[in-house]
Amino acid sequence: MSRKKAAKGTAKRQQNNAFVASIQKKEKDFLLTPSKLATQLGKEIKSLAQKENKLKAALNKIKSQANNAEKRIKAAEKIKTPAGKKQLNAANKSHKEIFKAFSVINKQLQEISQSLESTKQAQAKLSALDKHLSQFEKEWAKNSKKAIAAKTKAKTKTKSKKSTTKNAPAIQEPKPEILDRIDDAVSFNQVTELAS
Numbered sequence: 456m457s458r459k460k461a462a463k464g465t466a467k468r469q470q471n472n473a474f475v476a477s478i479q480k481k482e483k484d485f486l487l488t489p490s491k492l493a494t495q496l497g498k499e500i501k502s503l504a505q506k507e508n509k510l511k512a513a514l515n516k517i518k519s520q521a522n523n524a525e526k527r528i529k530a531a532e533k534i535k536t537p538a539g540k541k542q543l544n545a546a547n548k549s550h551k552e553i554f555k556a557f558s559v560i561n562k563q564l565q566e567i568s569q570s571l572e573s574t575k576q577a578q579a580k581l582s583a584l585d586k587h588l589s590q591f592e593k594e595w596a597k598n599s600k601k602a603i604a605a606k607t608k609a610k611t612k613t614k615s616k617k618s619t620t621k622n623a624p625a626i627q628e629p630k631p632e633i634l635d636r637i638d639d640a641v642s643f644n645q646v647t648e649l650a651s
Contacts, residue, residue: 486592489585496578503571510564517557524550 524546531543 486588489581489588493578493581493585496574496581500571500574500578503567503574507564507567507571510560510567514557514560514564517553517560521550521553521557524553 527546528543528550531539531546533539534542
């Protein structure tokens with residue numbers, strides 16, 4: 456009979472240990488998520504910046520082509536022969552195509568620039584969140600140590616008073632000075648966290 460109870464107890468402890476381990480793993484993943492996302496966004500920012508630079512170079516190239524096409528149009532307008540008219544039509548046609556390509560590349564450049572800015576803002580938010588989470592973790596650890604220390608001090612003082620007063624009644628009301636010390640050392644949020 457005692458073996459069955461011992462086996463049940465170890466099974467419960469193993470379940471509790473597995474549960475605590477899974478909670479700790481989830482908490483660690485949660486704390487690392489902002490930094491992982493920020494690094495991924497950093498890579499995306501680099502690729503968007505490269506695309507933006509390529510589009511700017513293509514835009515400058517198209518601008519120079521447009522200037523050359525305008526020069527050809529002006530030169531073809533001066534020629535009054537049928538060959539000059541053909542050159543003028545060809546120059547106008549190439550200028551229109553260049554202008555269409557310019558507008559497409561300009562639109563792509565604007566879209567890339569907007570996505571680059573939004574990605575930079577998201578990365579900044581995630582970096583700030585990561586900093587705040589690490590700061591919160593440090594403060595939480597510091598405050599929980601203080602709360603545990605205050606709680607153990609209060610328990611040892613009450614135990615020592617109970618052992619010295621053996622003739623005291625079975626049910627005692629808590630003394631106000633102990634409650635004041637506990638209230639000073641532990642805030643309401645810490646007490647709820649310790650209780651759960």
